Amino acid sequence: MVNVTTNCHYIKLTNNANVVNIAAMDHSTTVRLARPKGRFTFNGRSVVVCAALSSALLTAPAAAQEVRARYALRYIDISVGSIATFSQLVGGAYRAGLDGQQAAYLSVLTSFRGSLRSDGVVRKGELLPRAYAATETTGGVTYRTEVKFDARNATAIDIQPAMKDADERVPVEVEHTRNVMDPSSALMMPIPEGAPTVGPAACERTLRIFSGAHRSDIALSYLGTENMQNAAYTGPVTVCSARLVMHAGHKPAAYMTRFMSDNKGIVVKLAPVSQSRFVVLAGVTVPLPLGTLSIVFEEFNVSP
Template sequence: MLRFSLTATLALVGAGTLAGTLATPVLADGRLEARYKLSLAGLELGRAALVLEVDEKSYTASGSARLTGVVQAVSTGKGTAGARGQIDHGVLAPRAFAMEAETDKKAEAIRLVMNGAGVTDMNVEPPVMPVPDRVPLTDKDKRGVFDPMSAALIMVPGTEEALSAKACERTLSIFDGRQRYDLELSFERMEEVKAEKGYVGPAVVCRIAYRPVAGHRPNRSGVKYMMKNKEMYVWLAPIAGTRMLAPFRAAVTTAIGVAQLEALSFISEPMVGRQAGPAKAAIP
């Protein structure tokens, strides 16, 4: 449960979506700084921060998380995650992903190196243990995929309104170093959202379906539960100066209540004509 709390915080920070074509170059530079609260059944479990920066040729993403609230009384935990990549002919092309998470009982680290074809090098600590019921990962499972952090960005093609049902019309192929899975998104509704600081306005709500491909253990009750789970959603809000959207809120129904990540602060601004600095997220 404690490990789930920290890992879920990092995962939900990057549980948005990606893909698409950059349609209007003049609207290609933007920056987002966001702070989130993770809760389970109404109880605060953690805080997280996310910074996204994008220009016409590249993007960077940085996130951090720590356990707080009632969980902190029995266990400490913190983690960081980051990704960078290029924008090649209007398409996100991940180049590197790294994640580190640590509690008082366990530490893990994942590093991926990627090119246009897929993962070219990786290191996972502790390594994935071979067990008879685990669906094996193959080289094919590491091709044509995105890392979880790059999946925090949506680039909506065309010249129509970016904040629309089209943002949800996609299936995402993701490899996180341990598992290869698809997230199938479908449009649910439009909804007004309001952060304590920053963004106030409409968000597009996408329903999410989890489809494991490899690296998972299909007989595990948790895997079966998530495959059948029809109550997983992400709320996507716009990043100023771009045709991109990023997660404002995410919610997953679990056996013990709703796990939710919600923005306390969601501040974005265009960066046209400004010098971008290195993306770095810090938790208040």
Template sequence: MTAAAVVALASASARADVLHATYRVSLIGLPIGAANLNAELSPKSYSIQADAKLTGLARLFANAQGASAGAGEIVAGRVSPSTFATIAASSNMTRTIRMALQGNAVKGVDIAPPFEDKPDRIPLGPRDEQNVVDPIGAFIFPAPASGPILSPEVCNRKIPIFDGYTRFDIDLTYVGERSVKAKGYEGPVVVCAFRYVPISGHSRGRVATKFMADNKDLEVWLAPIESARMLIPFRVSARTMIGTTVIEASEFRVDEEQIR
């Protein structure tokens, strides 16, 4: 059961950085989960496979796990996805979402089983599946073509995301830099605050959506992948309705390998 099987790497580069990252997930300081990310990254392309699951005591309340994968190109400093797939499983149900994109426009979506059609759902607009990236593509932060790879320009952007069902923006602003240490990486990261801006596909008046839209306690730390001239999240923290959740890398190792 993996979404990675639907993704193929398309790269014009002779070499790629291979990132192996392990993340610990905590809620109000208590460990509740773990995630792994493996990615092939070059200045012109990316391919990412990730999985996550609840661990420890959290499994007593919800036995949930999932996997996602995505691939695409970097065109003129912009992420241009081609494929995205995700599968989420709980004790009650397993759902798979597959999406094809071209030129930052959605070409096809398959959701099985489909979401229940709710009368208060805000319908997608005619342009909500255009000029977007998928959730995996949103992990890629291309650096400016020249100058320092860590800079305010990395943060000061808006990411338009479509996940196959809902359309939203992530609006980032620069906060500063910090130093981090994990297995495989010790050095600076750029810190961005971000806001969640729901646009369509969500239920009108849903309490959790309004809470996140009003939430000012959202932050992401980005670590550099030097030769690929891009950055990848090292740490994400978010205040939720039940406490602050932190996802932070315990390993962030970059290798280099020959690719076709």
């Protein structure tokens, strides 16, 4: 056990190196580590989820409400997968989830299926996550991540099984777990009272996302508005640019890390939900080295 100076956090690494408990302390500048290192890493694997694939974006209406949406994933205009999302709000509590899978014909090359679940509370228009769980099955192997939160600070992380390439990744530090949200909750963006649900207020924010082993920001900025007409939705949408800023858990030497960090062409579209103060994802385009990945709105249901 060693002491390291840091910002008011206590870290305990259990016998299982993939489980980390983090508890905040009010007046201390010392961190005690169960291993003689000045930082901790998560030698596990987590689902890497593009924030653009998250589910409904909500704030707290007076009554219970559920938003469900379905999206098609298309690469160079060829179907490569699908995503289904849901968000439920009852009183001051919320639940959110996302299920994604690749197109069946791609299973001859590889297989992928992933799901995210989170729950938390809504206080003064702000979403405060309590628990997040992610499951990814690829190549016949299933990887699981669980994160517990106190407000917007991660307090416990469990990632199984261990990643073999952890030494190639930027390690997650204590500060990467503070003032963050999980991927399922991160895109639940309330619109401030008095601001139109279509317009700059829908875009102008930075999403601080922590998935357990990865920490990144999605910085949105307003581009304009347009009218959308398809099977899922007809009406105005807000158009935002999105920039990805990776802080931890990524491979800095990887080509796609550099490409996505420099990618200035990502566009996100957000549609308002009538009689509410929230928006939902209506579409995303992501330029890639060869072609474009698109997330296309296919179904949209709000109840009651």
